[in-house]
Amino acid sequence: MLLAILPLLLLAQSEPTNAIAPGVWMREGDLKSYGHCNNAIIEMKDYLLVVDANFPSGAKAMQTEIPALSKKPIRYVILTHHHGDHAYGNALWTRAGVTTVGHKALVQEMQRYEPKRWQEESGKRDDVKAIAASTLEPPKELFDKSPRVFEDSTRRVEVWNFGWGHTKGDAYIWLPKEGILIAGDAIVNGPYNYTGDSHLANWIKILSKVEKQWKPTKIIPGHGKSGGAEMLRSQIEFFEAMQKSVATQVKAGATKDSLKSPDLPANLKPWAGDGIKAQLTNFFEEATTSKPAGSRIP
Ligand SMILES: [Zn+2]
Numbered sequence: 001m002l003l004a005i006l007p008l009l010l011l012a013q014s015e016p017t018n019a020i021a022p023g024v025w026m027r028e029g030d031l032k033s034y035g036h037c038n039n040a041i042i043e044m045k046d047y048l049l050v051v052d053a054n055f056p057s058g059a060k061a062m063q064t065e066i067p068a069l070s071k072k073p074i075r076y077v078i079l080t081h082h083h084g085d086h087a088y089g090n091a092l093w094t095r096a097g098v099t100t101v102g103h104k105a106l107v108q109e110m111q112r113y114e115p116k117r118w119q120e121e122s123g124k125r126d127d128v129k130a131i132a133a134s135t136l137e138p139p140k141e142l143f144d145k146s147p148r149v150f151e152d153s154t155r156r157v158e159v160w161n162f163g164w165g166h167t168k169g170d171a172y173i174w175l176p177k178e179g180i181l182i183a184g185d186a187i188v189n190g191p192y193n194y195t196g197d198s199h200l201a202n203w204i205k206i207l208s209k210v211e212k213q214w215k216p217t218k219i220i221p222g223h224g225k226s227g228g229a230e231m232l233r234s235q236i237e238f239f240e241a242m243q244k245s246v247a248t249q250v251k252a253g254a255t256k257d258s259l260k261s262p263d264l265p266a267n268l269k270p271w272a273g274d275g276i277k278a279q280l281t282n283f284f285e286e287a288t289t290s291k292p293a294g295s296r297i298p
Helices: 002-014 056-068 090-095 104-113 116-124 200-214 229-251 276-289
Strands: 017-021 024-027 039-043 048-051 074-078 099-103 141-143 148-151 156-160 172-175 180-182 218-220
Touching (some): 017 218, 090 099, 099 104, 104 141, 200 229, 200 276
Parallel strands (some): 048 074, 099 141, 180 218
Antiparallel strands (some): 017 024, 024 039, 039 048, 148 156, 156 172, 172 180
């Protein structure tokens, strides 16, 4: 009995679920051990919304854990974008009778990057391999016009796409009454930015617009701890510092290989991690070609 319970306890410890507001939870994915993203669980009057499908192992864990939060049925999984840690669990949600929802451009992104990435992950991850499919399952319900709204007498949830930022199919989930923003990897809390599929200049503009227009007070990031308005400010300032530094270096004749990380103020240092070299390269590509970093794949 103890042996059977122990792995669950360990899993619960490394991937805690915390209430952000009444009926809104964040499940903090363990990126290092499992490659998982963060998820949000939102309680409506008669059902639950989940944000992001996670990898299959994360989807399975959530399907086990969520009934302890609320007995209401999970009706929708809203996808923030097409990346594996956010969307590769899709098929498991469909099998559980849940409708996966994504922006139309998410499917276009899948067509650009898949089935290559799915097949690579299948070779590395047993949970992806166990789905026994040749590629990622596209979301079952697509929306084109923003916002796609979920609303009842208890809550309003808006799902917006603002064009090409982190990816072309980014969804920003906004709870106006609660001031909560869930933005997938468009906002991360710490050294988790991935810029390889992005339009960096546009991404910064979108985040600045979101900050001004909504003034979110609580943010559930794609990776890292939950936080407030300061997280969004730091994400914007980190990107602006990178963009500015690369522009200055390019003007001084820097090449891709000679690029140096900017001297960041203390509050932005947590955003600089192992990925910073790749991020600098992506900023360099945009600065020197005037094309989005993610446009190298047609
Ligand atoms: Zn991502």
